[in-house]
Amino acid sequence: MYQQCVGWLRSIRLDGMTQTWVGRHALAVVRGLALAALAVAEALAFLLHMAAFVPGFGLGLVFLLPWPILATRRVPNVARRLAGAWGGVDIPEPYRPAPPPPVPGPDGLYVRDRQLYKTPRIPAFAARLDWVLGDRATWRDLRWMLVDPVVGGAMAVAPAALVAAGLWYAVTGAPTNWWALPLGLLFALAGVAVAPALLWVHARWTRLMLRPLVHGPTAECRRRWMGERFIVLVRLLTLAVLTLLGVPIAALSVLGLVLTFGLGMAAVLPPIIEYFRWLANLRRRLARDWSGVAVSRPYLPRPDLPPLRSDGLYAVGKHLYKTPHWTAYHQRWRWLLHDRATWRDFGWQLTDPIVGGLLLLLPLGAIGYGIWGLALPRILMFVGLKPAGGDWYGSVAGSAAAAIPVGLAMAALGVVTAPAILRLHGRWTRILLAPTERSRLALRVQRLTETRADATEVQAAELRRIERDLHDGAQARLVAVGLTLGTIEHLLDRDPAAARALLAEARESSAKALSELRDLVRGIHPPVLAERGLGDAVRALALDTPLSTEVRVDLPGRLAAPVESAAYFAVSEVLTNAVKHARATRILIEVRFVEELLRIIVHDDGRGGADPGRGSGLRGLQRRLGTFDGTVAVKSPPGGPTTVTLELPCELSSPKTSTS
16 A cells, blocks of 8 residues: 555646645745744844843843844844745834934033033933833834744744654654555645745734834733833843842851851951842832832931040940040941841841742743743644753643643733732832831931921021022112102202102102012912912912913812922922923923822923932922922933922811812
8 A cells, every 4th residue: 555655646747837836835834944943033032132131120231231132123124024025014114213423512522411421422322222222113022022932933833844744754654554644745735735824924923013003092002011011020030130149148148147146256247237238228229119119228327426535535335445446346336236127137138039039930930831831842842843951841631732721821820910929029028128116216317307407407598588688679779768768858948850850769669679578578478379378379380480381289178388388389499490491391280189198290391301319409399398208209311201299298277268
């Protein structure tokens, strides 16, 4: 029977149309192999991105980010060209044009983010970084590199896998089973037959993933959801790296404890405690920024050098020292070891690799094992390829087919639960790294001391301003009015016409003095604020602002007068900054009372770049509101927009009085 089948195959003669069909389908199989090789390049490009993203976003090494993104753009561009040449699908490149090189100013310096630079290197890099990371096509390429090696790679390699599996089965099984030859050839023929169709589907799949963005509410929500999930996964991976980094630090801390308390080497432990606090502070900051869990620094303030005693010695506890050097060293020892936050840091270092590491392992492990441990190996096996690395992959209930949907479901579950795990990890960080009651009270006393000093300074500055305005303005005009009236008294009988002219001048000076006094009173406490409340006072500020300003007020009652005054002048200063420095065209002001907090949000569409740390007026605004335990949050990326959020803890003191 086997010899008869072979003779039958040799007797087949192909006509011209059949030869064209076979050539076209065989070429589709070869193109599928080329696309499979491209899928492998995509996976390598994704790993290159991750190698740069983890330290770039996690540790702030932003100089690592642009090069791998731009270098690997060739891979999706090749996929776009192949989709057009082999699948008849036109996919234009969606990337934004590169920024122009920086141009020096008249003084020969380069301006970037309100900073001056002698060379164009840093401004050009900042513009390049904004161009690359701000392009949504970058993140679509990254998503495609993650997904296409599984989906597109399976479609591309399926025809060649069917052909190879069919021919192998026909050659190896034909001597023992007569039906192996026709069955194997049938599989090979099926692979050749479906190759153009799968190539066509692969081209449409590539267009779906790599085409320019389609604007619309649904597409925007989908892009935002996927972008948020991707950022969450990168954050979880970064936290996992930091958790592994904490293991050697914990071992070094244990070694310092043993050397200090076991062998008496007291000089070892304080540097370890102080120099490794950066990791705990970094985790507190990441818990606040990434998980939305506020974890303030709990450490007691560093003590000052004690005053010199009458006998010329320094006292630290019950110990006396002659020199300030040993006094400061002993103070540092007591400050670090008597702070409970130090020992809580030690406990966190020892337990975080276990508890925190297990939390991070749940979504990351589900995604990794679901894709690379269950779904992908079985997909490769079904298309005739054996996964590399041995039999490390698993099955579900002894079934290889069930591993594919279960693996994909496990990966989807990891992606969906990642934000909740990130929030839970932030709460775990707060359990051990939040301030204790003692440190909280000490920090509270320190803050009250600073705010009291700030309040005294602000009050003194305000009194000096009022005195200066009175002396230079209304007082000088009133003195001039008095002198003018004395002159009028002497001229009244001799020159009535001149006296009448001086009377008119005196009346004009008194009117100006009255106007200046009203302006001065308005600067101390505006009448509209006292009569109508904060809402109408902010509306009056908006009317005086030379920009298009929208005000939204939701205050169910009146606030205490000091709080209203502080909030009014804070809004006035923010509006002044927006008009003078932000180059804005529109401003939105929202005033709300939420959960015993007065929250004011001022949003402008200006150029951004506002930074309270540079000594601007925002720093003074923070100090002024700090007197009332208020906070100022500024979100102002380069290029804008700027959002300033003011929060003041307060209570409503009277029913609402407003014109609207």
